[in-house]
Amino acid sequence: MINKRLEFTYHYTLTPxxxxxxxxxxxxxxxxxxxxIIPEEIASGGSVFLEVLPxxxxxxxxxxxxxxxxxxxAAKDHNYYMIYYDIGDEITTHILGDTVHQAGYHSKLGMGFMDSSVTGVIIPPVNERSYSLRLxxxxxxxxxxAxxxxxAELSDLLFDESKNTLFFYSHIDSRSKVLLNKLKEDHHFSSSSFELKLKHIALYLLNYIVDRTADFEPIINKLSQQDIDNILKTSKYLLDNLLTEFPGIPxxxxxxxxxxxxxxxxxxxILKDSPSNFFSNEKLLLAQKLLQSGDFNxxxxxxxxxGYNNPGYFSRMYKKMFGFSPVDVLIKSIY
Incomplete structure (x- = not known):
């Protein structure tokens, strides 16, 4: 029986x-x-690695x-980008530098795009299903x-690592979430068609992320590890304080x-939105969960x-974001 936390380091390569x-x-x-397949005393289940194409x-x-x-x-090989999606049953803790970030069922952001030069640590939950996919x-x-x-000029700037770092966190887009949830529900590692299905989904996910990032406003900036840590520290602060007013840029x-x-x-x-819009949108996404929680009448x-002082303003903002009124989705408390 293993009691203390196991700690180990590895680095990815594009090959097995x-x-x-x-x-x-x-x-x-x-x-x-x-x-x-990991020893049963450590974990049940397993992982699959496939080369989809060169x-x-x-x-x-x-x-x-x-x-x-x-x-x-570890940040050992610097020749790839990693795109990860986390749809585990519970929160997986990701640590980049000194900053804790969370992904999973109850967390806010479940997708990340990062350069392989950035070191990361994950601490999966114990006795809960961890489910993640990395491209x-x-x-x-x-x-x-891309x-x-x-x-051509903008593309050269974006991928010039002396001037720019490609790195961001976000929600999993709806198209990708549908594919990942279906894979999570249906897949069996031993299935004869599983490898084909996983490669098929990997290609779709890559296509979606290329399309999605094409809509992002290009911001050319070389990020240090400290820059990343400090920005993610503030995004975590905002996510932890959604029941208050936006604290302000200063x-x-x-x-x-x-x-x-x-x-x-x-x-x-890094977060693909202004701090105030990010805070407002996350607050409304939390509202969506509260409306369906059955805890309010x-x-x-x-x-x-x-933290809204004007319920009418809250209703207008909710409808603007989701296209329907909050009263249309309210599940009332049974007590």
């Missing part, structure tokens, strides 16, 4: 050999250079850990795909330890719970 690190560190079994690989993890684990992804995309291949939606910039102008620029680069109660 990285899995040997898990075999050596945890005593895992590797089958056909694709399927990893320049694109996918890693699907579906495990229930039975002991505390901290897994560090590893060769940088030159991704640049080639160039179809940008001018307060948030002070938490980040940077000027207001720099803070607004870097926040929008009146719209006004939810508005006040969320």
């Amino acid at each position: 050999e990285w899995q040997q690190q898990i075999v050596e560190n945890l005593g895992a079994t590797l089958i056909d250079n694709k399927l990893l 320049g694109l690989s996918v890693h699907l993890l579906d495990m229930t850990f039975h002991v505390p684990v901290a897994i560090t992804r 590893l995309v060769d940088k030159n291949y991704y640049k080639l795909l 160039a179809t939606n940008r001018t 307060v948030m910039a002070d938490i980040a330890g940077m000027s207001g102008t720099k803070y607004k620029t870097l926040f929008k680069k 009146h719209i006004n109660d939810i508005a006040y719970e969320l």
Whole structure:
């Protein structure tokens, strides 16, 4: 029986050999250079790694850990971007630098796009299903795909690592969420059609992210690890304080330890929205959960719970975002 937290470090490669690190560190079994099975005393379930095509690989993890684990992804190979999606049953803690970020069932943001030069740590929940998918995309291949939606000059700027860092956190878009949820519900590692299905979904997810990022406002800025840590620290602060009013740019910039102008620029680069819009949208997404929770009988109660002084304003903002009134989705308390 293992009581203390297991800690180990690995680094990805676009080819299967990285899995040997898990075999050596945890005593895992590797089958056909694709399927990893962790010893049952550590976790049940497994993970699958496939090379989809040259320049694109996918890693699907579906495990229930039975002991505390901290897994560090080292920044050793710098030739790929990692796009991850987390739809686990409970919260998985991600640590980038000194900043804690969360993804999973009860958390706010479940998708990230990052350069392989950024180190990360994940701490999966114990005795809850962890389910995540990672796309590893060769940088030159991704640049080639993204160039179809940008001018050559802008594309060169975006992918010039001396001037710009590609990195952001976001919600999982609806199209990707449908694919991932279906895979989570239906898949069986041993199925004869599973590999084909996983490769098919990986290609769709890559296509969706290329389309999605084409709509982002290009912000050319070279990010340091400290910049990333400080911006994510403030996004966590906002997510932890959705029941209050927006604290204001001066307060948030002070938490980040940077000027207001720099803070607004870097926040929008990493979170793809202004700090105030991000806060407002997350507050309304929380409202959606509260409306369907069955804990409230009146719209006004939810508005006040969320820190709105004017319930009418809350209703207008909700309808503007979702297209229907909050009263249309309110599930009243049975008590």
